Amino acid sequence: MAAFLTRRIALAFVTLFSVLTLVFVIMRILPGDPAQLILGDQASREAIDALRVRLGLDQPIPTQYGRFLVHALRGDWGVSMVSGQSVLDEVLNVLPWTIELSLVSLALGVALGVPLGVWAAVRRNRWVDYAIRLASLAGLSFPAFVLAIILLFVFAIQLRWFPVISAHKGSFHAWTQSMALPALSLGLNAAAYITRITRSAVLEALSEDYIRTALAKGVPQRVVIWRHALGNAAIPIITVSGLYLSTLIGNSVLTEIVFSRPGLGKLIVGALSQRDYTLLEGMMVIYTFAVVLVNLLSDLAYGFADPRVTFG
Amino acid sequence: MKKLIGAICCAAGLMFVGAAHADNKTLVIGMGSADAGKLDPHIASTTPDKGLLQYIFNGLVRLKPGQISPATIEPDLAESWAADPSGLEWTFHIRQGVQCHWGYGEFTAEDAAYSLKRAANKATSSYSNDFSSIASADPVDKYTLKITLKHPVAGFLGYVANINGGNMVCKKAAEEMGDGFSKKPIGTGPFMFAEYQPQQFVRLVANKQYFRGAPQLDEIMYRYIPSDSSRDLAFQSGELDMIYGKQDQSWVDRTKQLPGVKVVAMEPGELSTLFLNITRKPLDDIRVREAIAYAIDRKAIVAFKGAGSSREAVSVVPSGYLGTDEHAPLFPYDPVKAKQLLTEAGYPDGVTIKTIHTTLTGMETFIEAVQAQLKKSGINLDIQLVEHATYHSQIRKDLSPLVHYQAARFPIADVYLTQFYDSASIVGTPTAVTNFSHCNVADADIRAARGETDPVKQKEDWTRAQTEIIKAVCGVPVYEQLQLWAWKDTLDLGYDLKGSLNLAPPVTENTHFTQ
Numbered sequence: 001m002a003a004f005l006t007r008r009i010a011l012a013f014v015t016l017f018s019v020l021t022l023v024f025v026i027m028r029i030l031p032g033d034p035a036q037l038i039l040g041d042q043a044s045r046e047a048i049d050a051l052r053v054r055l056g057l058d059q060p061i062p063t064q065y066g067r068f069l070v071h072a073l074r075g076d077w078g079v080s081m082v083s084g085q086s087v088l089d090e091v092l093n094v095l096p097w098t099i100e101l102s103l104v105s106l107a108l109g110v111a112l113g114v115p116l117g118v119w120a121a122v123r124r125n126r127w128v129d130y131a132i133r134l135a136s137l138a139g140l141s142f143p144a145f146v147l148a149i150i151l152l153f154v155f156a157i158q159l160r161w162f163p164v165i166s167a168h169k170g171s172f173h174a175w176t177q178s179m180a181l182p183a184l185s186l187g188l189n190a191a192a193y194i195t196r197i198t199r200s201a202v203l204e205a206l207s208e209d210y211i212r213t214a215l216a217k218g219v220p221q222r223v224v225i226w227r228h229a230l231g232n233a234a235i236p237i238i239t240v241s242g243l244y245l246s247t248l249i250g251n252s253v254l255t256e257i258v259f260s261r262p263g264l265g266k267l268i269v270g271a272l273s274q275r276d277y278t279l280l281e282g283m284m285v286i287y288t289f290a291v292v293l294v295n296l297l298s299d300l301a302y303g304f305a306d307p308r309v310t311f312g
Numbered sequence: 313m314k315k316l317i318g319a320i321c322c323a324a325g326l327m328f329v330g331a332a333h334a335d336n337k338t339l340v341i342g343m344g345s346a347d348a349g350k351l352d353p354h355i356a357s358t359t360p361d362k363g364l365l366q367y368i369f370n371g372l373v374r375l376k377p378g379q380i381s382p383a384t385i386e387p388d389l390a391e392s393w394a395a396d397p398s399g400l401e402w403t404f405h406i407r408q409g410v411q412c413h414w415g416y417g418e419f420t421a422e423d424a425a426y427s428l429k430r431a432a433n434k435a436t437s438s439y440s441n442d443f444s445s446i447a448s449a450d451p452v453d454k455y456t457l458k459i460t461l462k463h464p465v466a467g468f469l470g471y472v473a474n475i476n477g478g479n480m481v482c483k484k485a486a487e488e489m490g491d492g493f494s495k496k497p498i499g500t501g502p503f504m505f506a507e508y509q510p511q512q513f514v515r516l517v518a519n520k521q522y523f524r525g526a527p528q529l530d531e532i533m534y535r536y537i538p539s540d541s542s543r544d545l546a547f548q549s550g551e552l553d554m555i556y557g558k559q560d561q562s563w564v565d566r567t568k569q570l571p572g573v574k575v576v577a578m579e580p581g582e583l584s585t586l587f588l589n590i591t592r593k594p595l596d597d598i599r600v601r602e603a604i605a606y607a608i609d610r611k612a613i614v615a616f617k618g619a620g621s622s623r624e625a626v627s628v629v630p631s632g633y634l635g636t637d638e639h640a641p642l643f644p645y646d647p648v649k650a651k652q653l654l655t656e657a658g659y660p661d662g663v664t665i666k667t668i669h670t671t672l673t674g675m676e677t678f679i680e681a682v683q684a685q686l687k688k689s690g691i692n693l694d695i696q697l698v699e700h701a702t703y704h705s706q707i708r709k710d711l712s713p714l715v716h717y718q719a720a721r722f723p724i725a726d727v728y729l730t731q732f733y734d735s736a737s738i739v740g741t742p743t744a745v746t747n748f749s750h751c752n753v754a755d756a757d758i759r760a761a762r763g764e765t766d767p768v769k770q771k772e773d774w775t776r777a778q779t780e781i782i783k784a785v786c787g788v789p790v791y792e793q794l795q796l797w798a799w800k801d802t803l804d805l806g807y808d809l810k811g812s813l814n815l816a817p818p819v820t821e822n823t824h825f826t827q
Contacts, residue, residue: 032701036708038350039438040357041719042476042731045744047434047441054435082349084491093510152545164546165535167512257346260537260546262511270346270511275701 008299012292016285023284024068027277028061034081034275055081068281077282082274087282090267095286097167098263101255102248104183109190110241114230116191117198121206122225132195139192145254148185152258155181166259182259186252190244197240201233208232234305242298246291336825337530339803341816342552346538347511352494353479354430354437359556362475363816364534367516368413369481369499371474372404372424372457377818378809380579380723382470382634389419389480389500390457390472399464399765404457404472411521412482413504421451423483428459430486431477439477441745464765467634467724475722475813502527502821511536528806528824547573553803553825556816557796559674561618567798574801577621579811580720581792583630584678587715587732587748590786595665595713599657601785604665605643606650607689608682613791616681621796625789628733628781635725635761635774641782642789650689662690668712669695670703674793679716682790707748710740715748718793722813725774729758733781751786754778802826 035051036043052058056067071078077087120132156164166178205211206229214224253265264283271279302309345360353365374388375381390404410419430436432443447460461468472478485498497505502524503516513535518527537543540558547555548570557563557575567575588595588604595601610624623631627640654663669679676697683693693714698706707715721727730745731737735752737745754777761773781787795815806822 030702031698032705033708036704037701039355041704041746042357042441042721043438044434044441045742047438050434084350084494090510149541149545152542156549157545160549163551164542164549165537165551257539258542260512260535260539260542262509266346266511266538273699273701 008296012289012296015292016288019284019288020069020072020281021065023281024065027275027280028064030275032275033057034277037274038082072281072285077285078278080271080276080279082271082276082279087279090279091264091283091286094262094264094267097261098249098252098256098265101179101182101186101252101261101263102245104179105186105190105248106241106245108183108187109194109244112187112191113194114198114237117195118202118225118230120195120199121202121229124203129199133199136192136195139188140196142189144185144189144251145258147188148181148255148258151181151185164260167261178259178261182255182261185259186248186255190248193244194237194241198230198233198237201236202229205229205232231305235302238298238301238305242294242301246294249287249290336802336827338533339529339531339819339823339825340533340535340551340553342535342537342543342546342555343816344538344540344543344556344558345536347536348508348514350494351497351505351508351514353481353497353499354439354477355494357438357476359815360536362814363556364514364516365479365497365499366474366501366812366814366816367503367532367819368497368501368505369474369479370501371478371480372406372472373469374474375813377807377820378805378812380811380813381632382467382473382723385469385473388474389424393469395468399468400461402459402461402468403452404459406455406457407523408455410500410523412485412500413498413519414485416482416485416498419480419482419500420454421457422454424457424480425449425451426483426486427480428472428477430481431479437477442471442477464763466726466762466764466770467722470722470724503532503819506531522821524821527819527821529819532819547798554797554799554817557798559621559793559796560677561621564618564620564796572801573798574803575796575798576809576817577794577796578809578817579632579794580723580813580815581623581630581632581794582718582720583625583728583792584675584716584718584790585625585628585732586682586788586790587717588785588787589710589713589715589749590784591750592713594657594659594663597657598785599653600659600663602643603650603653603657603689604686604691605785605788606646606653607686607691608643608788608790609645609685610642610790611645612685613678613681617678617791617793621794622791623794625791627778628787628789629725629728629774629778630720630723630792633721633723633725633728635771637775637778640775640778643782643785647689650691654690659690662692664692664694665714666694666696666712667714667716668703668706669697669716670700671697672700675716675718678790682716708739708744708746710748712748717746717748719746720813720815725778726758726762729754729774729777729781730762733777733786734758749786751781751784753784753786754780800825 035048039048039051079086080090116132120129123129152164155161162177162181166182168174168178211224211228214228252263253269256263256266268283343360349358349361350356353369356362356365370388372388372390373385376384376386389407389410391407393404395402406421406424412419428449432440432446434440445462445465447462449459452458482498486493502519502522504519506517507515513533516532518530520526543555546552564575588601590596614622614624627637629636679695683695686693732746733751733754735755736743737747738750739748757773757777761770764770764773797817802825804824804826805817806820809817812818
């Protein structure tokens, strides 16, 4: 276990370093001058040059890169070029919003997707199965932001059940009010995905000999399905849900924009359009870190789901 | 399974309670951007930031709320002012007893002098150029400020009015906070900065000590909602009282259908101009440039953009500015003449011209319409679409022979002419601003007008400059886009709105809800 963890963490560092270098290089190649974007279109060349010196952008690129690495190793991600606030603060300000939305959506996706997937597998090639497969196909092919606008139109404008601006905090009621539609819009998409994976994993398990044996021994069908079949189908479901969590974090940008919620996605798009080099670099580290961490956690979860898995 | 569905429905049922509605003492504004930028009036250059900061700051003088003409300039922090006959020495008498927000003390001539020096400093200001003509700004006593100019400046009061660098900051606050000032801007205006939530909103509260009287509203919630559709929906659901519109006519037509809503197209109009680089082949041949000018049908463009939200260009300076030649000799639409000129210039089979253009929606549809018009006269416009920041950087590196730019400036002809047509502003030079065409034909008249103290002669200089620029076809002005806004008709702004140089409707001490 310890050796496994050490190896994985070492690999994670290599991944982080490569991503950082890549992001640094791409940002510098991209046309667009942060100083000019900060000062606006009436600023004189002189003022722009003065700001470039203050931001350290007048230095040769290798010097900038060296300084960037030294700072990164010290855990200092610098300050955002645009807002002047520390990158860490900028990210921490909105990170809880993104994590919260992703987790609730994933929970919703699992809560809907796993039972539906099992149900479809058990009723294979019956109308329930067809209906669930059709619905999940629709859910997968439907762009999340279109669904988001439809949800807003129906539930916020026509029925007036929820607010359009889904970013209220405070009471539990306010929280559920503003979480419902965004989580539903992302969660339905996740559910569609998880349904399909669950269905095929459970179908495969159901065709195994031990299922027939269990049924022959007279174990109730409910127990056979939920414990024997689903238990053995757990690994692919966990893998996909874990992978999907990182996709959710990345994909939340459109949901954040449509539902007017703060979040990492919006921060990264803003940083990109403003050429906020420092903020983008800091965020890339966090994203990479999140993906690496989620993968590691789902690997570890295998051990709990399947006693045959060892970490050697 | 049925139990599960039942449980979900039950949980959802608990949440079904109507959306909260704001009370009638809070004005909720929906702005079309993802987040606040730098909330420092001397740096802010975007519509969202300028729109917000105007509620917090005052100038020495101000344009009457809702007006954009420099002729409406009236006292703000200065009660009165006078200039000596040479136009070089200005004395401002500061209003007594004005308090800076959050207990930063009384606003005095010392604050005013500090503020002007800060706005003139290129390290702390985007607008340092505007103040390069100030030799000194010093307090004479607590309530008297003396400004000495290096040379007379056309419309000098405009630079100390309540926009851009003219906004007055409080010295103690700015010095104490340094770079932190943009996170908690301190001014003297009707509303005070209270709270900022990243990517969500800035909350302002009423300044009960405001020198014109306590505002009738208690609060302004300035929400950042980048998606046009979400802003529209939140306005429709009543969560927003006022919104920044999607800048096109279909939005106007759609929003007008809503009950209890006022849709407004306000000044200033942003002038769309096609700047032609007169030093680059084939545009260095004036006949090719004239062909482009003849090939553009301004009427058709306005019909395309919507008559309610746009109008034809009148000159190379936007209409209504001090010094605009409202009857400038622009080229008429004549595609036959355009073709003929191209043939004369040696391009009987047509000519191809490259432009690097932004993907910003409103601007992109425009350049496509221009492309279609030019095509009729045998001019192929090769549009290379890039994202907005790339566009801004590449046109400033002189990479686009034809540049489409859309801008409004302080409404004095000098500002527009200097930034876009004075040879000192040519892109790529150390003093560069936004002269993309490399125009140098009107330098003498632009500069003469700048130092001219006789308004009649000044106007003549400006008119001549515009005629020269049009004749040399440095730029082809096409149309002006107005600023589109909507708000609930229960909101009474408390003044007549024609426009706002800060690009968002002012909210004053008199603004209130009628119910």
